[in-house]
Amino acid sequence: MAALARARGPLQLRRRDQMSPVRGVGLTDEIMIREKTMLKGMLGALALATTALTTTALVPLAAVAQEFPTRPITLIVPAPPGGGTDVFARQIAEAVEPILKQKVIVDNRAGGGGTVGTTLVAAAKPDGYTLGFIWNSPLTTSPHSLTVAYTPDTYASVMSIGYSSYVLCAAPDFPAATGQELIDQIKANPGKFTYGNDGLGGTMQLAAERVFAKVGAKVRPVPFGGAGETARNFLGGHVTFYGGSLPPILPHAAAGKAKCLLLTSAAKNPALPQASGLDDIGLGAEETVLWWGLIAPAKTPPAVLATLEKAFMEAASTPKFKEVMEKQGATQRVLGAKETGALIRKELDALGTVAKAIGIERKAQ
Incomplete structure (x- = not known):
């Protein structure tokens, strides 16, 4: 029996009121302290893991912003x-x-x-x-x-x-010296004049028609395969007005072969100081x-x-x-x-x- 008692002794739990190795703390209290300590450790580890995951997720985005282009x-x-x-x-x-x-x-x-x-x-x-x-x-x-x-x-x-700007240019002898006078001539002769442009439904045509519609003017559009072709046909007398971008017509305006009168921009352009901007005729809002x-x-x-x-x-x-x-x-x-x-x-x-x-x-x- 004594041997059995000695064998069983280590397996017996200490009594509830038995003191723990920590001075002045009961066993139940000791267990609670240990559980709280473990819980704090788990929560701390979880917080660290969450921070690490968040940081890892953000690093690629930050790296993209800092490294682009590579x-x-x-x-x-x-x-x-x-x-x-x-x-x-x-x-x-x-x-x-x-x-x-x-x-x-x-x-x-x-x-x-x-x-x-x-x-x-x-x-x-x-x-x-x-x-x-x-x-x-x-x-x-x-x-x-x-x-x-x-x-x-x-x-x-x-x-x-x-x-x-796009620009409308007339022959040197056309009876107008400003953008407003050009509009007045067009309105006084509905459908009589033609203007070349760089293609049906292109930006130049829509820019011109936007202005013509606002003032109630009628001009017949003639589409060509680009501003260069428009310039050649205008200089050849096949259309009344050149309608297109500035570069193809600038040398001819400088040589006195074209009189450029109206820009499709609100402001004037230093490259063609004689041409009126749409602001000059009260149509700045129609800029194209x-x-x-x-x-x-x-x-x-x-x-x-x-x-x-x-x-x-x-x-x-x-x-x-x-x-x-x-x-x-x-x-x-x-x-x-x-x-x-x-x-x-x-x-x-x-x-x-x-x-x-x-x-x-x-x-x-």
Whole structure:
């Protein structure tokens, strides 16, 4: 029995009132203290684990913002090499490279009046490495005459660099010396005059018709395959007025072969000081100009878009880039993402109203 007692002894629990090894603390109290200590330890470990997981989740986003870009960027230009859009794209690519510390590769993707390249940009991976340097026509004009695979919701505006007026020019002997006198002559002779433009439903036609509709004037549009062709036909006497961008007509205006009278911009243009701006005839709100900007695919991370916006705005604001624009008869007006996006939507709506009024129908590409 004594042996049995000795064997059982270590297995017996101490009595409830037996003291623990901790001086002055009962066994029950000791157990509670140990449980609380273990619980605190578990909660502390859980808090540390949660903090670690949160930090780990945030690190990639922070790294993206800090490290972008880590490789060359492709800048899609939906126009052939050599034109104004291509010139500006290559100049801004060169200017932004030292800011981003990466190569920017210009990739010309012409076709469909700029809609082919624009479609490629909208469909690209939204990582900031494929961008589009685009003039406004594919964004605000073509969607009214062509079925396109993009909308302002499928691309993100990044910034814009400035604009160039379209202009209406007459022969040197035309009986008008100002924009207002030009309008007066047109209104006094409804349907008598013709104006060349760079294509049916193009930005120039919609810009002109927007003004004509506001003043109640009637002029017959004659579409050509671009501003250069329009200029040749105007100089050949096949149309009454040249309607198009400034670069093709500037040398002829300087030589006295064209009298440029009315711009489609609100303000005057130093390249053609004799031409009236729309503000001069009280129609500044009807401004429609040729402008250029940068877009990215929708869903590009906001931090990446912010980096691109800042870098390209800095590049476009340099005196050297301004000089390049002025040589092309363009005006530097650097706008950020918010302002550029608002400009696109406003112009898209306004030109849609004009296209509907003159009976332009959307066609499949």
